Amino acid sequence: MRSLIDITDFSVAELDALLQTACDISEHPEKYWDACAHKKLATLFFEPSTRTRLSFEAAMLELGGSVLGFSEAGSSSAAKGESVADTAKTVSNYADIIAMRHPKEGAPYVASKAATVPVINAGDGGHCHPTQTLADLLTIYRENGRLHDLTIGCCGDLKYGRTVHSLLAAMTRYENIKIVLISPEELQLPGYMKYEVLEKNGMSYVETTSLEEAIPELDVLYMTRIQRERFDDPAVYERLKDSYILTVDKLKDAKADMRILHPLPRVNEISVKVDNDPRAAYFRQALNGKYMRMALILKLLDEAAKGAQMEEEQNVVVNELRCENPRCITSTEQELDHTFKCVDAEKGIYRCIYCEAKKQKN
Amino acid sequence: MRSLIDITDFSVAELDALLQTACDISEHPEKYWDACAHKKLATLFFEPSTRTRLSFEAAMLELGGSVLGFSEAGSSSAAKGESVADTAKTVSNYADIIAMRHPKEGAPYVASKAATVPVINAGDGGHCHPTQTLADLLTIYRENGRLHDLTIGCCGDLKYGRTVHSLLAAMTRYENIKIVLISPEELQLPGYMKYEVLEKNGMSYVETTSLEEAIPELDVLYMTRIQRERFDDPAVYERLKDSYILTVDKLKDAKADMRILHPLPRVNEISVKVDNDPRAAYFRQALNGKYMRMALILKLLDEAAKGAQMEEEQNVVVNELRCENPRCITSTEQELDHTFKCVDAEKGIYRCIYCEAKKQKN
């Protein structure tokens, strides 16, 4: 069964096809009114995320399908101790495709291995959020007219901001992308993102703490929210949360065709007054998210009908290493093999196939 | 975009048209089976209200449309600090019409200003609940055969009971309505309702503390629930809650064609034994609520298709006065102008356009 767990599960050609389908949907929505007739999407949201959930539901409904599911773990069997794998197996009897959000990293991957229908990762803790990246890519494509030859600034929480991580991973595959990382020191992009994603793929980047200095050269400014729930110490959150607020004033030196993206929800990191600026693309981005989810559902159901399979993971070791990341699904899911993939044979570097936590093996 | 925030947003002629549509729906439901095909209603319930939510959902489904949304704030982006305006803008991408319930007064009004689709106020704190009033009007119209020449008793919590306030405001526009206000002294109708709504519109009313004495003259008896959540002191609630209970015995002097209405849910303010009395109209009232919501959805979607607009508020002052009502949406929504409307130029009386709190301006 083909699923979407990480944005890199799809080739550039596949992403291009999704972009074209999404554009066609936005222009001719009536062509797709019955595309998913008699099909059901299950939205399994083990933590609440209104925007993402409603976007998926709207997507399925606009394809003529229907929706069932839950919006938080309190309403789910998980509260009674059911494993993610069992939930996925059971729900495979009730729906043709699953969109899963889960606080544990790797949970949708576990679900995709157990389910007999395609699984879409709708966000797994701080790990991945590939459909947000699909929304981002379509927005850049439609607003900037291209996915290559761009200078992209990422501003805010680059440490925990999984939407930035996924976007950066996706952009490595396009030509001539320059990245400007704008954040307080406490929230800089993690080292592994710099080394394994940006540098390994030869993508140029600079780091700065100043939004004002960075803004004039940008084609895209990707703002992110500093989330309270990512901090252990509330005091650190309070000190940092207002650091990188985009105001009308800060926009004065930006290019006329720069575009401002934001995964939403926003708290106060973009002034409401910026909304009326034509460069503010974030509400159109939410609309693009719906179109890309429609295209994605169509693609995965089509591949399921054809019997397409996920590629087997290569170079893995099973139950030789133990993942110690408390946010990894291995920390809670019962009878789950601890599986690591070798990412650097010479140095003996392995990563957990669920959460990508790093381990050294001699 | 045309929305329904307050019952007086609609003219009497518009209400009449809604009543006629609702009657037609109740007689020929199959005519409307595809009326909202490919349309989506978003039910954004920031506080739970099963009956109202299910009534809206049933209404949209019986029109051939579909529904998405959330049933309490815990599942919504509001828990992450998103503003009502942002939620409304985002959801405008996912639905064709929004029904919003919110604990803060004025929240649906804020949503209607931000959304690009029609917004229906499904209850905003203790402020308005116009679709309940639509249900009430259709029930009186169908049960009593007219909306004029009626003596209407309102019994119970007249202080906090927004359904009574909305019904009284609506009835001011019909001929020869007599109002009997039946409540304990602690829960009498607020002064502004008496002066600005009843007296200003020349509507006659009397106040009494005795349900028994009032009942013989009534054509309509509108019972309301005394809600625990409206009291600061639980002891006051406990003392009052049983005060005005309608029993079979109390009905013995009522007219044979009197009708008993109640917005539901009921706790114990009407004895279950009254349910079998033909004068008990409250469950039919719930059904009427569905029909009126169907008529309303049809009307607002039709006006949206025609590009109808809300009238701009006149005689307003922006950020000159500050609303201090802690239940007003201005107390929580970020970057929201504090806007007041002059309601009495001579005396310098202004009212908050969100919650109607009064201010004096010299």
Next chain:
Amino acid sequence: MRSLIDITDFSVAELDALLQTACDISEHPEKYWDACAHKKLATLFFEPSTRTRLSFEAAMLELGGSVLGFSEAGSSSAAKGESVADTAKTVSNYADIIAMRHPKEGAPYVASKAATVPVINAGDGGHCHPTQTLADLLTIYRENGRLHDLTIGCCGDLKYGRTVHSLLAAMTRYENIKIVLISPEELQLPGYMKYEVLEKNGMSYVETTSLEEAIPELDVLYMTRIQRERFDDPAVYERLKDSYILTVDKLKDAKADMRILHPLPRVNEISVKVDNDPRAAYFRQALNGKYMRMALILKLLDEAAKGAQMEEEQNVVVNELRCENPRCITSTEQELDHTFKCVDAEKGIYRCIYCEAKKQKN
């Protein structure tokens, strides 16, 4: 109005017809795509149960109908003190059929008396769960090829496990069934189940504490979960929960055509490694549950259209005895008659019609 509250509400002939319909649905789903067009199911879940709720929702959607409802009491009017009867009456205006789960025993029965549409008991506390039994019966029928001449082992929590109680009650009506009760002493089948259900119907049974010893003779092994919420003392739960775990090893002496059933969700009472054994039927059982719920919805809507009625309870006494079971709906529902049915006139034994609690009347 015909409802399904207890599995014995249906005759064996009716159950046979449901089994046949369910088999037909599983073979020709497309025949049923519009069977419930323009019909609505209300899922009123006063306590969460993902699997059961999603199964009902999938069932209705696959019949071409639509769904509304709530998934926990916090979102419902019950939080405001509304009675079950009032909820049922109100929701009858919004839906054509109701599936209700409620923590109080007898609540769906109360709902069925008040509603003007059919009510399906989707689980009422520790009392009944008849649609689970429908799933169990279809699974045995499809997997073992018959519903007679079977040795059925029930393992785990036989004291509180309502799925076992309902299955046993259902099996009394089939020929030559042998029951093996496998549990720790603390969780043995209650006496009234043995005397009034098994013995009264002449069904042979044995009790044992050893799963290993019992397994070789079984045609069906019905595993159940030991639920934390059924225990007053967590320590007892902790001591017992791992007692009866089915492993690959324990299966070595089982018949090749034995089938393992489980109502799900499972915690750890069946090792995940058992899932790959062809005898493991519990995920197919979940699928069968959907088919039986489809057949049931069709049957009840069909009977409602024909005006079928529930049989009146015979031999009852009203408000002469008082139910003292704190889990009975009589303990919370307002103005509800305490009604008992005479089950043994000679000895003066009565049972509450809501929860089946026993009373002696002289």
